[in-house]
Amino acid sequence: MSTEQAQPNPLLILIQLGKEARSASTLDELGFMLVNDSRVLSGYRQALLWSADQGVTHLSGVVIPERHSPFIQWAGKLCDHLSGKTDLSFKTLSVLDLPEVLQQGWGQWMPKQVWWIPLEFGGQPSGLLVADDALDEQWLPLWREWTGVWSLAADRLSRAESSSVMGAVKRWFRYQRQGSAWRNSRLWWVVVGVVLALLFPVRMTVVGQGELVPREPVVVRAPLDGVIHEFHVSPNQVVKAGDALFSYDNEVIRSRLQVAQQSLATAQAEYRQTAQSALSDARAKFQIASLVGKVQEKQAELKFLTEQVGRTTVTAPQAGMVLFDEVSEWIGKPVQTGERVVRMADPANVELEVWVNLADAVPLKSGDEAKLFLAASPLDVIEAKVRWVGYEAQPRPDGTFAYRVRASLSEQSAFMVGAKGTARVSSSRVPLAYWLLRKPLAVIRGYLLM
Template sequence: MNAPMTSGSVHPAVLLLLELGHRARQAQTVQELEFLLVNDTRLLLPYRQAVWWTQEGGVQTLSGVVQPDANAPYAQWAVQVCRHMAQHQPRLGVFTAADVPPDLAAQWSQWWPAHAVWLPMSQPTPGTPGSTQGEAASAGLLLLGADPFPADRLPVLGEWCSMWGHAWRALQRRRMASPRQWWAHLRQQQAQAAWWRRPVVWAVAAVAVLAVWPVHLTVLAPGELVAAQPAVLRAPMDGVVEQIHVQPNEMVKQGQLLFNLDEAQLASRLEVSEQALQTAEAEYRQFAQLALGDVRSKSQLAALAGKIGERRAEQAFLTEQRQRAQVLAPHDGMVLFDAPSEWIGKPVQTGERVMRIAQPDAVEVEAWLPIGDAIALQPGAPVQLYLAADPLAAVQAQVRYVAYDAVARPDGQYAYRVRAQLVQPGTQRIGLKGTAKLQGERVSLAYWMVRKPWASIRQWVAL
């Protein structure tokens, strides 16, 4: 009987090869196996760097790195070198910068040492047992070192890569076959059970019920609390705001002075008009006295009387304009506007809004419905406003009207204005903003789920 072979009679490289093969068989995941390849191959052949590359994923693993960055310049350059070697060197062998294109060789010294070893492999595809002789490499291992690699170690390195590739392809086939195995197991269970007990039947029935389950069609839109029927106070004429006599959110009475425009120009024009009127009247009286004895002077009295009427009309108009320069409150309420310092000295045009007067308890919801979410909303449809200041308590309201035309918003988008009156007036103040939930008619759950994706697809695909 032959004596057992001892470690002293076996080459150390063979023992290391057996140890690495054992580790490869014990690997449970592809990631664990790839980490073993780039880091533990050093036991057979000393190197400085190792790169594991696949055609589908690029640089998968680097020696000494936990997770490589695929977008890093080093990784992108290494991918180009690996693709070149996979196309032009289908077998194991050494190479240098002289064996790659000049554009890649120019950066060789920046990233790698002088010598490299290329070990090509082929990644399995579904339905194929593995790689074949002469098949184009879809994966490969690069080993890099400063000194030339010993030629006697390359056969051992090739054998180790063959062992490692066998384990790698086994894990790849197991991962790709798992969905088919699951499907076969499910079909076997269905064949053994009655049709009404089969899981697929129950699943299809559940999906069908859920697809036709009625739900409310809802959309979200930016909303805020606004005054229900405010009185808008606008500039009565072109001018400059001289003084603001109230403060923001102040309660005012009917007839109270709110603001006034600069009257200097109006006062000057009014004074000139009064002087012109007095001159016209004096001239009329003079010609009236001359008319007693002069027929020609009598003929000019009609023209002078018309001139006096013109001056009086001008004086009345300027007097009215001066009165309009002082804006009074049309009724009691709360005055709403920006800071007074923003208005004093500001030029305004006729009809420009300066402030509003609203009742504190007359509040409603204003929402802006985007064009892409314009669902059918009937008067009285429920609206819930979730204020940013109090997102847990929704303000309940009902749709009062939806604008017919979309208008441009400050952000440049077009939307439909929606006004909704509060169900129960609360203590919320005007100006609070939030998100409004608008509830439309009932639709099926399937329509509710596919409405937005289908609308997006129809914008790009003509059916």
């Protein structure tokens, strides 16, 4: 058998390489095959695969290139220089084709000749560097065909990895193994951007139920025990000082007043009769003192009942708006002395009251910003400054406990007392990560401590 007949057919080798490239399952496997298995086409001393976003990813005879070695650093600069020259395409290069900066390392790490073969996959500039002392350009057509098949296979795997979660994870680990190239990748900048965003300071805010309430209301309490007979005002009515607010049912008091008047008249008549008898009867003189005391007692009782009758109609202590519930809920209702019936407030002197839930009780201090978003007018925002914060939680009508927060309005509001909505109170600045994870961490900590 002759030598020509013993030599394998290059086309069969090319077909076999293409088959293995299409069978590769990962980009790492495909890159390893390119720099190592390509020797069957034509022999070479060394080959390396480079891409603009990752640097030198594969080196012949090495499983994982050492990213910080001097040779890999110099080779990366060489490939970056060659990728920027538009006139290089499947060309044999020597040291004379390089600038002075790159010529210094050629004699130490490179043989006499190299091939620079540009590749197209993944959307990034990349290429294959093949080095040997004697490269025969007659094999370049085979290399051109082989690298074209390899690029198609690499592009297919690159697209598959970019569209899958596992592929993204694999790329992340691959970039991590590649050291400095990973720092130059897009993923690095995305991670840095996310970390910086999570460290960005934002205001800690809490949301609660808000309502416009009078700042310094005057409480009108029941002056005596009795039953309310009539209201002379309606809810939210503006009155002047001295206007009648409500009246008691005074029939019982007037009856007691009439009885007291009759008792006083009887005591006075008895006193006069005894005083006349004392002129002739010595025993009558001793009764005068007790009768005088009885008359004074009846006079005091009459004076007290007269004052009680005058207090059955309650008047406004000052001008302002009358705040109370529905009139029908008070008519006929018995009240005790000191019980609150109505409140009076200046319509122009209002403030914001916010109820903060126990889970949202972040540190708040005087001067913090507060905003009320009214339910009846979503486009209007009422701004205020925190005046004080309750030191202990108080029960709400719905059975929950919350902290009371009062805030002074920044400017006079056109909305009336009782307007409700959602209030937002802003505290000190914290990192965005803490703002996002505060509640989840609190829930997790609660489960871990159970």
